[in-house]
Amino acid sequence: MIRNWSNKLAESIYSSSDRAYSVPVLAYGIQIVLSSLIKAALLLFIAWITSTFWTTLIAAFSFSVLRTFSGGVHCTTYGRCLGTSLLFFPFFGWLTIVSYPWYLKNEFVFFSLFFLYSLSVIWIWVPGKWDTKHLTHSDWTFKGRSVLLIFIIFSILYILPIESYTEVPVLLSVIMGWMFQLFTVTPAGYNTIGAIDKRFSKIFERRNIHA
Structure with missing residues (x-):
């Protein structure tokens, strides 16, 4: 269509x-x-009706910015990509809200785990695969260093009192989007998204059979 x-x-x-x-x-x-x-309109509509508008928006934006440099797994069709996005981003928007009280009480522990997780994934798997794109060695080096630079800048900004000026858990929303995107460059991420992609494929095939 x-x-x-x-x-x-x-x-x-x-x-x-x-x-x-x-x-x-x-x-x-x-x-x-x-x-x-x-995709953006449907995502924001679902976020709005589930009362997770800002946390979902920030998480999706964080995910998209990082994905520009890190690469990662892709669904095989637009429809499956749309379905996966509508499944995950509102979930992470909701997860940000419900986990925020725990996050405030254990901020140092949470950020320490996030820091170690991000650094490990960046060092081992970033940049991820780029489908049909053929990256040169300089491209891979540039993208890997760009992700590392973004991570360092965010880690520095993390100590600033950003959330004292807003009621929205901005930093935690960014972290949620960031962690999900880094997950998509790992073998576990490829397997998970691949399984969801196949599941959507079977659902669409059943609908075509019964149509």
Whole structure:
């Protein structure tokens, strides 16, 4: 459906423009934008109705920023990626809220575990696989160092009293998104997301059979 919309919109832009656009390239770009907008709208809607809007938004943003440099497992289709996102991000938004009182009482222990976990994953598995992208050695080095730099900056900012100015558990939300993204570059993450992807595949196959 999104592909059809993208093709029609690309053809419309091509026919009404004086510039020589490549329709397939234009349609592909439109498809990416529409897919991202639909995913964001559905995710924020679910976060809103579950009263986890800000924690889900921050966790998803943290996840996305880190993913730009770290790579990681991907679902095989847009629909499965959408389903996985709608499954995990509101969950982490909710988990942030319910675990916040414990986090405040054990902040040093929590951050110590987070620090060791992040440093270990970054050192061993970052950057993760990039599907069909072929990264050069310099690309891998750049992305690995970028993730490490982001982690160091966040660790420094962690000591600042950010949450004293807001009622939203900002730092814990960031950590939730960060930990989930780092999980997706580990073997366990690939296995988990792969299993969910296959499960969604079976569900869609059953629906097609009964349709």
